[in-house]
Amino acid sequence: MSQDQPTALQFAISSFNETYFPTINREQFTQKKSTEYYDTEYKKLTDTDQLHIIVGMDSGLLANYVMSHPLPAGSHYLFVELDEVLDALNIDIEPAYASAMDIISFNQLAQILTQPQYELFFLKNRYQLYLSLGAKHAYTQNYRLLKQQVQLEVEQAAFNLQANINGDSFIQQQLFNACDNIYPAELLRHLTLGADCLVIGGGPSLDKHIDWVKQHQDELIIISVSRAAEQLHHAGIHIDFVVTVDPQQVSFATSKAILNLPLETILINADHAHPALLGQWQGSHFYTGQQLPWRTENNMGITGPTVSNSAVQLAATLGAGRILLLGVDMCWSPTGVSHASGSLEGRLGPFISKIGIWVPTNNAQQAETTVQLSAAITSLEQQIKALPDTDVISLSLHGAKIKGVAFIEPTALKLASLPDKYELLGKLRQRYPAAISGKHHGRHLHQLAQHCRDCQKALQTIFTQAQIALDLSDDAVGHADALARLQQQLDQQFPAQLKLIKFYGYHQFSKFLSTRESDTWQQNQVCNMSRQYYQAMSESCHSLINLLDETLRQITSRQEENRPYPNLSLLAKQWQRHQQSGRIDILLQRHPTLATSLTFGEAQIISRLLQAYRQTMQVPVMTRNNRPLKQWDLLAAEEKLEYLHLIGHTQGLAQMVAAFAALPPSDKAKQLGFRAKSYLYQLEGKDFESHQAIHSMPQHLQQEADIRQQVLISLKTxxxxxxxxxxxxxxxxxxxxxxxxxxxxxxxxxxxxxxxxxxxxxxxxxxxxxxxxxxxxxxxxxxxxxxxxxxxxxxxxxxxxxxxxxxxxxxxxxxxxxxx
Structure with a gap:
């Protein structure tokens, strides 16, 4: 019996007259017919307009089950199977499925996912990954490897194609932030020309060199990503610029500590940054991107996919002579830790629940990283290529190797002379203060409100025309000329608004895109597609008009803050609506005498606001299940352990051994620790130590994988x-x-x-x-x-x-x- 090859495939015939491989499916089909399992487990396999990616075929039974149903319109099936199973099986694809089903090996997957018909499914977010019963239970060990490989490949394909799929959340946050986005980051261009700018990310290398940063902070312009700011602040390091980008709620959860930074720190926020961060920031701040999504302006853009990419772009805009990278590791540490110790993830220890991508590091080793960080490495290489006159230097020996970035130990650096940066930044803050009052702020809000009302008016016109087009779409073929004229008129009159509508309403408009072959379209399908297009336009217009109503309420709230005697009840309602209870501190600073003239009711409002703010600052980072993140998932860790063993990755296994030893004691952690040691020793050729490790496991902890390892290593010895x-x-x-x-x-x-x-x-x-x-x-x-x-x-x-x-x-x- 070999670890990396299944037992020779032998067919068996069940009492239901179904032929299957017992090695793959064991006793699964002896108790009841396969279709009884499938009718329960795989109901979504009959969904229309969907790419169904299935790992394994259950000895061919699952593929036959799919083909026993009428082909769902617009759907495609992609079975990814083990080579040895493909060699043993001969699946005849039914004629109805000939162009809608592919049965491939993993080696063919990457190329096939780039084909146009597959890309459209990802763009529409109409894809689903399934595991056959055999792959789910992985009695044949190679299924463990296959399902992880397929998952990574699909994740990569989806990431590459879905950059704009959540445009609605970006636009929503951008509009809510518009009244606070006053100073464009372009005003900072060449501010610190020739200085050494230190960009600090949240990677694990920050821990090693944080003392060096503290020692040399006066000689550096320090730019920190938001999630690293708390650790730097606690270490006594002054942050000159802190950068935040992401619009998601998790961004507030991981970065809310920046609200405790001193007023001397300057915030650089993306136009769509989370409003709870921007709206409660008390100091000076500059935005990247565009103040309003339908208006263009000359400003520093938003560079992704990570906040570190944006921080590097800020350093370039400032005119850095050299850009130094610390904590911008783009990978995990040699022990498998994903973030610096100042973060929750860093405190949880090695990231054992995620199977990542291995990339080369500055010390010619390998380190694990995510799909997103892998894309960030590529993006950073392109950024650096556009800065031929700027040296970019990594201070992390264990950071990912990035083209165009040299590695130098911090102690070997000779820093450039820097004039008094505190005086320079102080003058900057005086020139561009926190824009919460004054005539300039009032003009800004008035103009902003007018822009929003103008846009609403244009959207209302588009909405009306879309309704007319919907009526014409009942006979889209007969009214083709009228529809073309209407669309041409919209394109000419409202190009910016139409672009906004399509970006914001991507999900609605994606329904118009068809995964079906155009030569199969009937007249009713053409009419339906026309209706879907104008229905999407109508729905997006309506949603944006309502969103602009909320933006106008936000503007009114900011105008109310400027009044000598603001309406606290009105303000409290709006602040709490957008998680901005902390603005009460901003208001009290603006109106120093307000606290001395409060009614009892107003005092209670302030008390509730302050309490709400304290509570939001204490909310822990949550998992996808909306639970506090307390430890890594050991079931997922077991999958990772088996995967690393199958691919023979000694470095990864060594990390797992150390991680299991450091975990809080539990039966599962102990069991996986014994197994990981045995696997590692086996790959290192230390068969006696491997035998000793696996046989040291208490019998009550042993599972099939552990006993199987006992067999393998006993035979080797x-x-x-x-x-x-x-x-x-x-x-x-x-x-x-x-x-x-x-x-x-x-x-x-x-x-x-x-x-x-x-x-x-x-x-x-x-x-x-x-x-x-x-x-x-x-x-x-x-x-x-x-x-x-x-x-x-x-x-x-x-x-x-x-x-x-x-x-x-x-x-x-x-x-x-x-x-x-």
């Missing part, structure tokens, strides 16, 4: 008796272990046990010609000639190409004939 005992313990899990056990019995001359083992196995797997041959050999050795003859006959009957059995049968028949 020639401990046949130990391997036999372990195989006996494996037999209740699956009959696939019986041939190996029978062979060991034979090796130990336990021939009666071997015969009994073969007989029980062959009753369940009668199509194993080699098994019948082995049983016959033992019977022949014991002198049971007639029984041996019958077994050879059975072997030849099952497989006429079994030449060994045929030759033995002929010789035995001749010998019996002579003896009679």
């Amino acid at each position: 020639a401990q046949v008796d130990t391997a036999t005992t372990a195989l006996e313990a494996l037999l209740p899990y699956s009959d696939e272990y019986a041939p190996q056990l029978a062979k060991l019995y034979t090796l130990q001359q336990r021939l009666d046990d071997a015969i009994n083992c073969w007989q029980q196995y062959l009753q369940k797997v009668p199509c194993d010609s080699q098994g019948w041959t082995k049983l016959a050999d033992i019977l022949l050795q014991q002198g049971h000639y007639q029984q041996a003859k019958e077994m050879y006959q059975q072997a030849v009957e099952v497989n006429p190409d079994n030449l060994l059995a045929a030759r033995q049968l002929t010789q035995l028949e001749q010998a019996l004939a002579r003896s009679s």
Whole structure:
């Protein structure tokens, strides 16, 4: 039995007359018919206009199940199977599915996902990844490898194609931020010309050099990403610029500590940054991107996909002579930690729940990273290529190797002389103060409101025209000319607004895009597509008009803050609507006498606002299940452990060994720790240590994978008796272990046990010609000639190409004939 190859594939026939591989599906189809499982497990496989990506075919049964149903309109099926299974199976694709189903190996997957018909499914977010029952349970170990490889490839394809799929959330946050986005970051161009700018990310290398940063902070312009700011602040390091980009709620959860930074720090926020961060920031701030999504302006753009990319762009805009990178590792540490210790992820230790991509590092080693960070590396390389006159230097020995970035130890750096940066930045803050009051702010809000109302008016016109087009779409073919004229008029009059509508309403407009072949479109489908297009336009217009109403309420709220006696009740309602209760501190600073003239009701409002703000600042980072992130998932860690073993990754396994040892004690952590040690020693060629590690595991913790490892390593160390005992313990899990056990019995001359083992196995797997041959050999050795003859006959009957059995049968028949 080999770890990286499944037991030879032998067919079995269930009592339901279904042919399957017991090695892959074991007893799954002996209790009930496969379709009974599938009707429950795979209901979504009949969804229309969907790319169904399925790992494994359950011995072909799942593919046949799919083809037993009418082809769902617009859907495509992509089965990714193990090479050895593809070699053993012959699946005839039904004519109806000929152009809608592909059965491929993993080696073909990357290329096929780039084909246009597949890309459209990703762009529309109409794809789903499934595991066959065999792949889900992974009795055949190579399925563990295959499903992880497929998942990574699909994740990469989706990431590459879905950059604009959530345009609605970006636009929403951009509009909510518009009243606070006053000073464009372009005003900072060449501010610190020739200075050494230190860009600090949240990567693990920050821990190693944070003392160096503290020692040299006066000689550097320090730019920090928002999630690293808390650690720097606690270390006594003054942050000159802090950068935040992401609009998602998790960005506030991981970065809210920036609201505790001193007023001397300057915030650089993307136009769509989370409003709870921007709206509660009390100091000076500059925005990147555009103040309003339909108006263009000359401003520093937003560079992605990570906030570190934007921070590097800021350093370039400032006119850095050199850009130094610390904590911009773009990968995990040598111990597998994903973030610096100042973050929650860093405090949780090595990231053992995620299978990542391995990339080269500055010390010529390998480190794990995510799909997003891999894309960030590519983006950073392009950024640096556009800065030929600026040296970019990484201070992280274990950071990812990036083209155009040199590595230098911080202690070997000679920093450029820097004039008093605090004076320079102080003058900047005086010139561009926190824009919360004054005539300039009032003009800004008035103009902003007018722009929003103008846009609403244009959107209302587009909405009206879309309604007309919807009526015409009932006969889109007959009204083709009228629809073309209407669309041309919209394109000419409202190009900026239409661009906004389509970006914001991407999900609605993606319904108009069809995954069906154009030559199959009927007139009713053309009409339907026209209706979908103008329905999407109508819905997006309506949603944007409502969104602008909320933006106008936000503007009114900011105008109210400028009044000598603001309406606290009105302000509180609006602030809490957008998680901005902390603005009460801004208001009290603007109106120092307000606190002395409060009514009882107003005092209660302020008290509730302050309490709400304190509560939001204490909310922990949540998982996808909306639960506090407290530890990594050990079930996912087990998947990663098996994956690393299958690909022979010693560095990754060493990280897992250390991680399991550091985890809080639990049976699962102990079990995986023993297994990880055995795997690592095995790959290092230390078979005795591997044997000792796996056999040290208490029996009550042992699972099938652990006992299987005992067999493998016992055989490698020639401990046949130990391997036999372990195989006996494996037999209740699956009959696939019986041939190996029978062979060991034979090796130990336990021939009666071997015969009994073969007989029980062959009753369940009668199509194993080699098994019948082995049983016959033992019977022949014991002198049971007639029984041996019958077994050879059975072997030849099952497989006429079994030449060994045929030759033995002929010789035995001749010998019996002579003896009679």
